[in-house]
Amino acid sequence: xxxxxxxxxxxxxxxxxxxxxxxxxxxxxxxxxxxxxxxxxxxxxxxxxxxxxxxxxxxxxxxxxxxxxxxxxxxxxxxxxxxxxxxxxxxxxxxxxxxxxxxxxxxxxxxxxxxxxxxxxxxxxxxxxxxxxxxxxxxxxxxxxxxxxxxxxxxxxxxxxxxxxxxxxxxxxxxxxxxxxxxxxxxxxxxxxxxxxxxxxxxxxxxxxxxxxxxxxxxxxxxxxxxxxxxxxxxxxxxxxxxxxxxxxxxxxxxxxxxxxxxxxxxxxxxxxxxxxxxxxxxxxxxxxxxxxxxxxxxxxxxxxxxxxxxxxxxxxxxxxxxxxxxxxxxxxxxxxxxxxxxxxxxxxxxxxxxxxxxxxxxxxxxxxxxxxxxxxxxxxxxxxxxxxxxxxxxxxxxxxxxxxxxxxxxxxxxxxxxxxxxxxxxxxxxxxxxxxxxxxxxxxxxxxxxxxxxxxxxxxxxxxx
Ligand code: SAH
Numbered sequence: 001x002x003x004x005x006x007x008x009x010x011x012x013x014x015x016x017x018x019x020x021x022x023x024x025x026x027x028x029x030x031x032x033x034x035x036x037x038x039x040x041x042x043x044x045x046x047x048x049x050x051x052x053x054x055x056x057x058x059x060x061x062x063x064x065x066x067x068x069x070x071x072x073x074x075x076x077x078x079x080x081x082x083x084x085x086x087x088x089x090x091x092x093x094x095x096x097x098x099x100x101x102x103x104x105x106x107x108x109x110x111x112x113x114x115x116x117x118x119x120x121x122x123x124x125x126x127x128x129x130x131x132x133x134x135x136x137x138x139x140x141x142x143x144x145x146x147x148x149x150x151x152x153x154x155x156x157x158x159x160x161x162x163x164x165x166x167x168x169x170x171x172x173x174x175x176x177x178x179x180x181x182x183x184x185x186x187x188x189x190x191x192x193x194x195x196x197x198x199x200x201x202x203x204x205x206x207x208x209x210x211x212x213x214x215x216x217x218x219x220x221x222x223x224x225x226x227x228x229x230x231x232x233x234x235x236x237x238x239x240x241x242x243x244x245x246x247x248x249x250x251x252x253x254x255x256x257x258x259x260x261x262x263x264x265x266x267x268x269x270x271x272x273x274x275x276x277x278x279x280x281x282x283x284x285x286x287x288x289x290x291x292x293x294x295x296x297x298x299x300x301x302x303x304x305x306x307x308x309x310x311x312x313x314x315x316x317x318x319x320x321x322x323x324x325x326x327x328x329x330x331x332x333x334x335x336x337x338x339x340x341x342x343x344x345x346x347x348x349x350x351x352x353x354x355x356x357x358x359x360x361x362x363x364x365x366x367x368x369x370x371x372x373x374x375x376x377x378x379x380x381x382x383x384x385x386x387x388x389x390x391x392x393x394x395x396x397x398x399x400x401x402x403x404x405x406x407x408x409x410x411x412x413x414x415x416x417x418x419x420x421x422x423x424x425x426x427x428x429x430x431x432x433x434x435x436x437x438x439x440x441x442x443x444x445x446x447x448x449x450x451x452x453x454x455x456x457x458x459x460x461x462x463x464x465x466x
Pocket of ligand 1: 225299302304306307408438
């Protein structure tokens with residue numbers, strides 16, 4: 001972040017403005033509008049400034065700048081047409097630790113003034129950090145058209161009721177939910193229509209009838225990595241969440257879309273401690289939901305595909321905590337699409353099987369006979385460690401050693417990389433693949449040559465058959 005945004009309360013605070021020409025006039029207007037006690041130093045005052053002086057709205061300190069003028073002011077604005085003087089003022093302000101804005105000279109600014117969309121008390125400030133004020137202004141215009149004029153009225157009404165809401169509804173997240181529901185209700189329509197009395201009556205009715213809501217858990221599939229693959233439901237749940245429990249596979253780009261004030265808790269798995277960690281995750285889900293919070297359990301890919309989402313949902317069902325499932329694009333769909341490998345194709349594969357290379361130690365073994373059949377695509381999750389064993393079993397059960405295989409690492413992310421080879425090479429390919437990696441076995445892999453479209457980091461290694 002290039003600048004730290006703040007909204008300063010200038011009401012009755014002293015601000016020193018150097019200059020009283022046209023540029024200074026615009027600065028003076030907004031400073032006076034914010035209630036600042038304006039002290040002006042300038043060789044002469046233009047008519048507008050003279051008017052303000054007569055009305056007692058500004059103080060004129062004379063024509064020569066003196067360092068002592070800085071002593072008890074809150075902010076400084078240098079807006080004279082004398083560059084050397086502006087520089088001198090800025091340097092003096094720096095020395096005293098006073099924030100100074102110098103017009104049209106970013107190097108001489110310790111604060112900058114954003115373009116503002118004013119729906120007081122709601123204000124939206126747009127800044128390009130000084131890089132392109134024109135672009136910031138363009139955005140301001142676009143945002144202007146999005147925010148209805150009555151938004152300010154609505155915020156003012158809400159402000160007037162705030163203490164009563166605080167007294168009537170216990171708990172921060174309960175209050176937040178009350179406000180969210182209020183602003184999305186008939187109250188909004190009534191304020192928009194300018195019917196303030198009816199709006200207040202509606203407000204009172206909703207406040208009196210408020211019942212705290214039960215918490216809930218949303219198991220959200222975050223997809224394989226590219227944030228553009230999130231569903232609308234996923235995004236809405238992430239934006240509404242009080243608490244988000246996410247695992248290691250969820251990309252930073254996606255985490256950045258979670259509501260800023262939500263508690264974000266990593267429940268990333270580490271090899272070896274899966275069991276304990278899963279129980280702890282289940283416990284946390286119940287714990288927060290039972291406090292009435294909106295909990296999002298954010299999982300890589302799809303929650304119900306090799307993601308233990310089923311187990312988490314079982315724990316929630318057993319504890320009678322309400323839950324929802326938001327499906328996500330599973331790695332087998334995302335990584336293959338971005339690698340240009342169709343899972344099925346009339347000429348090459350009528351079946352696609354998703355399997356995990358990481359089975360429960362006490363579970364049934366894989367049906368190698370079935371898996372080794374031709375004209376089908378195998379997609380193997382969590383299989384890189386056992387790639388040699390898997391390839392050997394498939395070949396022993398009849399799959400040809402030269403069956404095309406792909407290993408897709410970091411699928412759908414900018415750093416995606418893909419290795420193409422033959423079944424006999426799978427172990428070697430898996431070993432050097434960055435994680436997470438997905439293995440795809442089957443004739444469809446050959447189509448990548450023709451269908452590849454996503455530009456990868458060009459780390460690709462084509463492994464030739466021995
Ligand atoms: N629920 C997830 C899978 C979790 S298991 C889903 O539906 O996708 C974790 C395995 O998924 C990893 O070991 C890897 O095999 C695969 N995987 C997840 N994201 C991936 C990605 N972006 N690229 C390649 N493989 C991925």
